[in-house]
Amino acid sequence: MCDGHYDKRDKIIKICTDSFLPTEVLLLQSVLQENFGIISKMHSNGYKDKNQYRIYIPRLEAIKVKYIIKEYLINSMLYKIGE
Numbered sequence: 001m002c003d004g005h006y007d008k009r010d011k012i013i014k015i016c017t018d019s020f021l022p023t024e025v026l027l028l029q030s031v032l033q034e035n036f037g038i039i040s041k042m043h044s045n046g047y048k049d050k051n052q053y054r055i056y057i058p059r060l061e062a063i064k065v066k067y068i069i070k071e072y073l074i075n076s077m078l079y080k081i082g083e
Contacts, residue, residue: 006062006082013062013081015055018045025053032057038064 004015017025025042032038038061045052057065066081073081 004080006080008082011059011062011082013057013065015040015057016045017055018052020053022051022053025055029055036064036068 003017004013006013015028017028020028022042029040029042032040032055038057040061041056041058042053043056045054062082066083070078070081070083
């Protein structure tokens, strides 16, 4: 449960997929969209010399994620979705 976090300022969810290939990140994005209707974006993690990407789930889509997964999280992990 610790490979992502909720950004309180921007109210988005970031999934840390740094060790995945870009094609694998795109596959994960398509699974999120096809199975859950969650639209996400792929962003570079900021390191210019590394080909590492993260999945960003925008504010309105983050609300969907919260609704879908909240019942499965233990109380100490609710902060991961901004609760």
